[in-house]
Amino acid sequence: MAELFPDAVPPPTAEPVRADAPLADRLRPRALDEVIGQDHVTGPEGAIGRMVAAGRLSSLILWGPPGTGKTSIARLLADAVGMRYAAISAVFSGVADLRKAFAEAETAAHAGQRTLLFVDEIHRFNRAQQDGFLPFVEAGTVTLVGATTENPSFELNAALLSRAQVLILHRLDAAALEQLLARAEALEQRTLPLTPEARAALVASADGDGRFLLNQAETLWSVNLTEPLDPAGLGQFLQRRVAVYDKDREGHYNLISALHKALRGSDPQAALYYLARMLVAGEEPLYVLRRLVRFASEDIGLADPQALVQCLAAKDAYDFLGSPEGELAVVQACLYCATAPKSNAAYAAQKAAWKSAKETGSLMPPANILNAPTKLMKDIGYGAGYAYDHDAEDGFSGANYWPEGMPPQTFYQPVERGFEREVKKRLDWWDRKRRERNGG
Incomplete structure (x- = not known):
């Protein structure tokens, strides 16, 4: 053995295992120091290593991808600190199973035996069921160790999270x-x-x-x-493992966030990678296209007005062709957005204008730019003195369009990139003309 496999760690032999058990079960670690790839939590300086050394275990939530050792760690923790081990799965268990587990833990506590209750897939319990753990955790009847593949911030009650330490397990590297x-x-x-x-x-x-x-x-x-x-x-x-990707959970939001940030950072290669990750895992292309359309307005805007056109054209192309042919149009829109000049001036202008509108929403526009379809409205000054810009020099009157009592505001400030550079020149020219025609 040592000659055939000089770098191999001998398999644990502390407990007998069935010869016909699956390889993954036969190879389960028999001690915490045999857990692979999670030294940051199980090692001497890790949270679990320190708890074991102190002989005191607090309630934990083990958060990590499938196949990273959550179940093994929970079982070995109980052995390491001399606790009774009990396990249930939120997939197969209900209220009756929880009551039985708590009753058995109370019986064991009266006999001087502490219980580690491992709850696999704990995020699958609803909010009311999660609240049911609280009195038993607070009373010390059980030390809860929950395992989840989902972000605990979204899936677990705040009250439960406040009583447990969240430990993140990493996907195993090569x-x-x-x-x-x-x-x-x-x-x-x-x-x-x-x-x-x-x-x-x-x-x-x-x-x-x-x-x-x-x-x-x-x-x-x-x-x-x-x-x-x-x-x-x-x-x-062999079939390659399907990538972990739940369309309504954190993996979905992580990848769309990564795509958006790569686009904003003008990295077409990374953007194409995250686009591929989503589509290969089964994401709906129209969802990605909706995000690209939003990106074209939020992060490109008038720096390249064609970005929005490209994204909407990609949507039409995908509607027309479907998958997989139409996905090339999604790729084209993604690459166009990644390589376009960037500006969030329109996005910033929207937020500033919306804020101002909420603060000054009842102010009347100046009377000279109001329509006067009736004699009464004309008599009270609606439309009086309106300067028709096409009749003015250079097609620009320089009139004031802001409500009386409200000074002119600046919401939109174009950047010196792409087409917005030309837009900025126009705004600067109009501002100069406006000052000249209004006495500076």
Whole structure:
């Protein structure tokens, strides 16, 4: 073994495991220091490492992607601090299961045994069910360790969050996944039937999910391949893991935020990557197009008026062609926006104008620019003295259009980029003419 796998960590043997158990179960760590890829929380300087060293465990929420060790960490925590371990899943459990778990924990407490209650997928409990944990956590009946793949800020009650420490688990990087494969090979006493290039492709296909990687390895071993697979052969044999992406959850908002920021930062390569991430994972192209249309007005505006035209044309093209042909129009709009000059002057002008309108919303426009469709309105001065700009020199009268008692405001301030540079020249010219015709 040591000669065949010099860098492999020997598989734990503290507890017997069924020979027919899945590889991922047989390879579960038996102590916290065997957890792979989460040293920032399980190591001596990590939050869990410090708690174990002190022998005192507070309630925790373990937040991380699938296959990063949340369940294993919870089970090993109970062993490390000498607590009774109980586990339920929010997917399969209801109120009756919670009541039973709390009753058993109270019975154990009377016998002097503390209980660590692990709740998998805790975000799937509704708000009322989450509130049900509070009295038992506060009384110390249970030490709660919840696991979630979703952002606790959005999915868990504030009251529950205030009583638990949130620890973030990282997706496993390539080095951690390689370490996991080495352990699997040590346990199986055989190497994976892959070329070095295919092995790297297998690690990349796991997308940070250790459990998925072990399941793929187990599948490869189960067919007794006679020759190592190359990347092409591996691709035909195994399906790549579908990227984690929930359209109504944090992954969705993280990727659209990344796309927007890459567009604003004029990085077409990164923008195209995040666009691809969303569309490959199944995002609705029309949602992305709506965001691009908004971006064209918010972050480009009159610096390049064609950006909005391009985005709306892409929407029409996608409506006409559908997927996958129409997705090229989405790509074109994305690249146009990323490479266009940027200005948020229109966006800033909107906010400033809306604010002013709310503060001065009842002021009447000056009488000279009001229509006078009746004799009475003419008699009281509506439209009197209106200067028709087309009759003025240079087609510009320089008249005042602001309500009486309200000084002229400046909401829109174009930047010196793209087409807005020309717009700024026009505004500066009109301002100069206005000052000249109104005595400076």
